[in-house]
Amino acid sequence: MSIITRFAPSPTGRLHVGNARTALFCALFAKANGGQFMLRLDDTDVERSTEAFAQGIIDDLAWLGLPYDLTAKQSDRFASYDAAFNKLKEMGLVYACYETPDELDLKRKRQRARGKPPVYDRAALELSDDEKAKLESEGRSPHWRFKLSGNKVNWQDLVRGDQLVDTSSLSDPVLVRADGTYLYTLPSVVDDLDFNITHIIRGEDHVTNSAAQIELIIALAGAGGDIPVFAHHPLLVMADGSALSKRLGSLSLESLREDGIDPMSINSLIARLGTPDPVEAHTEMAPIVAGFDLTRLGRAPARFDPAELQRLNVKLLQSLPYEKVADKLSSLGINCDDTQTGTFFWETVKGNIDKLEDAVALWQIIQGPVESLIDPEDRDYLDTAMNCLPIEPWDETSWSQWTTELKQSSGRKGKELFMPLRKALTGQAHGPEMQNLLLLIGPTHVKNRLKG
Template identity: 55%
Template sequence: MSAVAVRFAPSPTGRLHVGNARGALLNWLFARKAGGSFLLRLDDTDTGRSTEEFARGIEDDLRWLGLDWDRFAKQSDRFALYAEAAEKLRKSGRLYPAYETPEELELRRKIQLSQRRPPVYDRAALKLTDADRAKLEAEGRRPVWRFKLEHNRTAWDDLIHGHVEIDMASLSDPVLLRSDGYPLYTLSSVVDDGDLGITHVIRGEDHVTNTAAQIQLFEALGYAVPTFGHFSLLLDAEGGGLSKRLGSLSLADLRAQGIEPMALNSLLARLGSADPVEPKQSLQELVAGFDLTRFSRAPARLDPHELETLNARILHELPFATVRDRLPAGAGEDFWLAVRGNLATVGDAADWWTVVQGDITPVIEDEKVVQAAIETLPPEPWDATTWKGWSQAVAAKAGVKGRALFHPLRLALTGRDKGPEMAPLLPLIGRERALKRLRGV
């Protein structure tokens, strides 16, 4: 049996969104779990909308997620292969010209529906004679080229859906070539998957019906038919379609909002499966627990609040080395360990750096407590034990305890009524700055 080979095939007509990312991640995890290869293929045959900028953006988004690829291909480099495949289908009688205009096809669909018949292409083009075709072309018509399906029951064992059978008579013969000879997705994708040795095609369930026609196309072209797996589509938290909101869920936007790549990976790797969503610090941890057969056909719901919560949980465990370059200048490991448990994003650390090292407006809530704090403020050097001894001294001198003690001290020293524990913050603030703030300056 050949080694597992999967692909992720986005079109460079925009940046990746969470739906794309889920497909890329599931394919990548499947390949890595099986010790196989992951191909990045840019489906850039839509020359009117595909751009180099979007292509680079897709690669940047995948690198941000940590999803490396073993092979790379662009459909725009492979037109000769598609033309060769089309010619093979013509010679075998499986590709035929059809001359109907879009308006004519729409009229036929309406008639079929009015007669309570499925709106399937009626293969009228197969009844045309050479003279008929010559006359139509003399009128200026140029045909599209349709793949003639075999009207049997095409079946496969889906990794997620189980056994699937499609009555091929219920489907229209798909168009493989436009009237200008340009290859469409069904042809180019099958040719690439077959030529590049893709063993498993893992994609959204909106492709289930397409798969039946593509299986016949693989067979007609003499390619090995890959194994298919169709995962459920993403819905929003309320169960509605996510497609209208994908613009706000692009990877570029999530990155700008401070979402960590492993927060998104941790969520997308489990959404729609029987396994709980858990924060993971590395892709290797996700690989170890990945099992595509545990995914169900039920729609998966993406809750932005769950992503934000997961992001915070991941931040609270991130080591200093992974965020060093994203912290304010001068911020060290002691600062990161002190504040990370209170952050929603790494960017929030800048606010706390100002609290410990910058100018703030102290809040004097209880002058008696603050005065006692000034009088008992110990000399430096300070460490993580200083806060406990000092606050006990303040408590004894001011005759207060609990919130009446700690809240006024926190407000005076940080200007905030809540935040990270004061024990590690106090040495970062330092005696000179602490004394100034206690005096309300």
């Protein structure tokens, strides 16, 4: 059996780290098992779904490095959903309901007040044809519910183990709204059947949905139909245990990308959150795939800490060779003369940056112009420094030669010796090693900056 997983977002917003984790799990499971990964855009909500959000999801997956093998849009498949709905109708498994949202809300409040679960009471099944006709003559259009069996539904979940849901404790799910549009449940089941989805990996907030979906699968495909394997993973929460939803704006992939977070930092972190495995900064997907195992996921919500992502991003960034960042640096306006110079620049600055964009400021220090920081009491000292500059061309020993001679000439040492030079040449009190910066800045700029 060829494994096929699917990631099925609704294009009503941008992806955030929570649903990116689900996408990653689906892609990793397919990759690890030689299967296929499908992107399905659940765009039946015509009012909220947009092409811009759909393209944003596609762009985000590409940025994460999660290519999909198959794709579909639910808005192209209404004929299939209509056929499935009509089949259920013929089987007597769906029924028309006429309650308004306010009436349903009132029913739920009354049930809770009596200490009962807010389960739909199937009152619509008691309506006569005349009563239905009267309601429709008053302008009410029916919504349609799928009649659950009331039996217990059991499945082996790859994350949660043995699962048992008593469908008598659930409301019959609404399949079609009063305006004739489909809710999530029926299109999702039809697509899973039509595209031969073998494994459904998603958040644990869908556990009870699975029981209804299994009954729908059996109704549409027959008792012998293949029911997908389910894996319901714990949801992400913030480090303090609060809901992720409160921070979705700042945790969208779009925002993280704009903040300079590398996609592999995200993949490296969210692939291991919720497992006992250590989080390591990986620059390639292969080791993440090799170490992926759904059964390693714990049952507790996985805690996401933006500060941990930032630390991992710094670690990953500083581990990258120049060849991996050359194109990105070039797009930022950092164009080195050759690979050797580029490598030297990158090795010099990477320990002093938290994100790639920080390299721009260091490049500016090298290229100039720079406003030298010269204290009045250091003016004579810098004149002496000018006279002690090493013979050109400079090499990796030039900084040591220069400061050794300057120490002897000026009598200064330690911070009093080095800090005025750094501030004059870079305009900063801190930064990369001066031994390397001296070579990158070059004799012409060095002399001009010493003059102030």
